[in-house]
Amino acid sequence: MSLVETDDIEGISLHQRILSDIREKILSGAWAPGHRIPFEHELTAQYNCSRMTVNKALSQLAKAGLIERRRRSGSFVGQPQSQAAVLELHDIRIEVEALGLPYRYERLERVKRRSSAEDRALLGLSAPGPVLALEGLHFAGERPFALEQRLINLSAVAEAAEEEFLDIAPGPWLIGRVPWSEAEHRIRAMAADETIADALDIDPGAPCLVVERRTWSAEHPVTHVRFIYPAESHTLVARFTPSQG
Amino acid sequence: MSLVETDDIEGISLHQRILSDIREKILSGAWAPGHRIPFEHELTAQYNCSRMTVNKALSQLAKAGLIERRRRSGSFVGQPQSQAAVLELHDIRIEVEALGLPYRYERLERVKRRSSAEDRALLGLSAPGPVLALEGLHFAGERPFALEQRLINLSAVAEAAEEEFLDIAPGPWLIGRVPWSEAEHRIRAMAADETIADALDIDPGAPCLVVERRTWSAEHPVTHVRFIYPAESHTLVARFTPSQG
DNA sequence: CGTTTCAATATGTATATACATAATCGTCAT
DNA sequence: ATGACGATTATGTATATACATATTGAAACG
Numbered sequence: 001m002s003l004v005e006t007d008d009i010e011g012i013s014l015h016q017r018i019l020s021d022i023r024e025k026i027l028s029g030a031w032a033p034g035h036r037i038p039f040e041h042e043l044t045a046q047y048n049c050s051r052m053t054v055n056k057a058l059s060q061l062a063k064a065g066l067i068e069r070r071r072r073s074g075s076f077v078g079q080p081q082s083q084a085a086v087l088e089l090h091d092i093r094i095e096v097e098a099l100g101l102p103y104r105y106e107r108l109e110r111v112k113r114r115s116s117a118e119d120r121a122l123l124g125l126s127a128p129g130p131v132l133a134l135e136g137l138h139f140a141g142e143r144p145f146a147l148e149q150r151l152i153n154l155s156a157v158a159e160a161a162e163e164e165f166l167d168i169a170p171g172p173w174l175i176g177r178v179p180w181s182e183a184e185h186r187i188r189a190m191a192a193d194e195t196i197a198d199a200l201d202i203d204p205g206a207p208c209l210v211v212e213r214r215t216w217s218a219e220h221p222v223t224h225v226r227f228i229y230p231a232e233s234h235t236l237v238a239r240f241t242p243s244q245g
Numbered sequence: 246m247s248l249v250e251t252d253d254i255e256g257i258s259l260h261q262r263i264l265s266d267i268r269e270k271i272l273s274g275a276w277a278p279g280h281r282i283p284f285e286h287e288l289t290a291q292y293n294c295s296r297m298t299v300n301k302a303l304s305q306l307a308k309a310g311l312i313e314r315r316r317r318s319g320s321f322v323g324q325p326q327s328q329a330a331v332l333e334l335h336d337i338r339i340e341v342e343a344l345g346l347p348y349r350y351e352r353l354e355r356v357k358r359r360s361s362a363e364d365r366a367l368l369g370l371s372a373p374g375p376v377l378a379l380e381g382l383h384f385a386g387e388r389p390f391a392l393e394q395r396l397i398n399l400s401a402v403a404e405a406a407e408e409e410f411l412d413i414a415p416g417p418w419l420i421g422r423v424p425w426s427e428a429e430h431r432i433r434a435m436a437a438d439e440t441i442a443d444a445l446d447i448d449p450g451a452p453c454l455v456v457e458r459r460t461w462s463a464e465h466p467v468t469h470v471r472f473i474y475p476a477e478s479h480t481l482v483a484r485f486t487p488s489q490g
Numbered sequence: 491c492g493t494t495t496c497a498a499t500a501t502g503t504a505t506a507t508a509c510a511t512a513a514t515c516g517t518c519a520t
Numbered sequence: 521a522t523g524a525c526g527a528t529t530a531t532g533t534a535t536a537t538a539c540a541t542a543t544t545g546a547a548a549c550g
Contacts, residue, residue, distance in 0.1 A: 013532080013533060013534085014533080014534075015533080015534090027424050027426070028424050029421075029424050039499095039500065039501090040500070040501070041500080049534075049535085050534065050535050050536070051501095051535095051536095052534070052535070052536085053533085053534060053535085055501080055502080055503095056533090056534095058501090059501095059502085069500090069501065069502090070500085070501080070542085070543080071499085071500055071501045071502080071541070071542040071543060071544095072498085072499055072500050072501075072541095072542060072543040072544055073499095073500075073501090073542095073543070073544075074500065074501085075500090075501085087332040087430075087483055179271075179272050179273060179274045180272075181272045182484075183484075184482070184483070184484050185332075185481075185482065185483040185484075186480050186481065186482055186483075187432060187454070187480065187481040187482075187483070188454055188476060188479065188480040188481070189434040189435070189452040189453055189454035189455075189474070189476040190434075190452055190476055191451070191452045191476065205450065206436070206452075207434040207435055207436045207451075207452035207453065207476075208434055208452065209432070209433055209434035209454075210434075217272070218269075218272065218273060229434070231433060231434040231435055231436065231452075234433065235431050235432065235433040236430075236431065236432040236433070237429070237430065237431055237432075238332055238429070238430040238431075238432070239427075239428070239429050239430075258502080258503060258504085259503080259504075260503080260504085284529095284530065284531090285530070285531070286530080294504075294505085295504065295505050295506065296505095296506090296531095297504070297505070297506085298503085298504060298505085300531080300532080300533095301503090301504095303531090304531095304532085314530090314531065314532090315512085315513075315530085315531080316511070316512040316513055316514095316529085316530055316531045316532080317511095317512060317513040317514055317515095317528085317529055317530050317531075318512095318513070318514075318529095318530075318531090319530065319531085320530090320531085
């Protein structure tokens with residue numbers, strides 16, 4: 001017999017099989033939260049493999065949050081999975097073009113200023129500094145599709161100060177330039193006030209979907225953006241399959 | 246010198262350090278998409294460690310999608326990250342209790358019927374069959390917090406037919422019983438109609454956040470639920486870090 | 491009875507090694 | 521040129537081993 005077991009009949013590696021066996025037990029409810037799963041040495045015997053192989057599977061399950069491991073005590077099924085879903089946030093241009101409509105961006109306002117207290121709160125900045133405040137409209141055909149209100153931290157993205165953003169949206173511009181390491185989204189419903197209703201050509205008080213995003217690059221706040229969609233124009237879609245395969 | 250290197254001064258393991266060093270290079274833009282990162286044997290030399298240790302770091306980066314690995318060719322920085330965000334959808338009870346308010350669920354309606362065409366469209370069913378239609382209110386203190394409209398496919402969850410759901414919400418009940426393998430969410434804004442406004446004790450036409458979820462268990466549609474939140478009562482939050490830390 | 495100490499135990503990380511597998515490159519024959 | 525083929529190379533998976541570390545449980549001690 002060769003040193004390396006080749007039970008690899010179905011094209012999946014052994015640690016993957018161990019991983020999915022255990023995941024199955026947990027997701028099916030056979031092993032309830034808090035249940036102690038077999039020790040590494042027991043699985044080693046059960047699968048007739050080395051501890052390293054078992055360890056690889058269990059480490060991955062632990063990283064995914066499905067199990068919790070405690071030295072000397074063993075590994076336990078984690079508490080009810082928080083219902084996390086992967087939310088895809090497409091570029092607005094892509095969304096509009098997916099509707100078969102011509103896309104256009106139009107700048108409404110562009111102000112360079114020292115950050116106000118409100119600016120700093122939105123960006124998550126502690127010290128004052130230069131910011132760029134932008135407002136623009138995304139069109140689908142002739143109809144306004146979304147209003148964008150954005151702050152850019154010029155201390156983090158100095159080049160943005162030179163850019164006019166007349167008909168290119170700041171989103172794509174930033175993506176090409178500043179790699180982001182972290183982002184936070186807030187999604188809510190809101191009634192359009194006079195200004196927003198005017199820009200989006202809807203009735204004041206009409207419901208809107210608001211998506212706010214804060215972005216960091218290596219600990220530095222980069223931008224805060226608020227997209228305001230008329231209720232009819234937008235639905236976010238999120239698909240979810242529990243824990244990676 | 247001991248067999249195991251103990252450069253573990255800062256409490257992070259070596260493969261973790263290698264991983265975050267490389268991630269840093271990628272996120273900072275120093276290594277652009279398509280750039281070939283050093284071979285395992287080069288990193289082995291650079292960090293003065295074994296190939297297994299380097300491999301562990303690179304495998305994790307690959308699983309996270311930050312790099313792409315090709316046999317015989319090497320490992321390459323992946324293409325621009327798709328803007329996916331992890332959206333946490335908590336149990337409503339948890340959310341309410343996090344606000345420090347007492348939680349209560351109250352059933353408004355419960356109808357068992359043969360699925361209508363609309364029911365089948367919502368659930369994603371092709372053939373007719375029995376369904377349970379539920380409507381209920383989630384309270385935070387004395388105020389309505391969310392209205393829930395739910396369909397349960399009784400062909401998939403027969404036990405639900407016997408349950409009254411008078412003051413236990415169908416969500417937690419289902420989670421304990423039916424493991425779900427897939428879910429789809431739709432999020433949008435909507436104006437409250439007469440019925441909804443009445444139930445939530447808000448003005449007709451007031452903006453609401455609507456979260457709809459369809460759930461499958463092993464290919465079978467299980468349930469469709471629509472949560473309707475008054476705009477003030479709810480903000481979805483999604484945090485995102487490209488590739489886990 | 492409470493506390494300290496110590497051995498046992500399960501996991502965490504790393505090593506050196508072995509073989510498998512996929513892709514690429516150069517060589518050689520057609 | 522072109523295509524077949526084998527050598528080379530980088531990654532993929534697994535093994536056996538070694539030592540670290542946190543935590544538990546029991547024994548020893550005051």
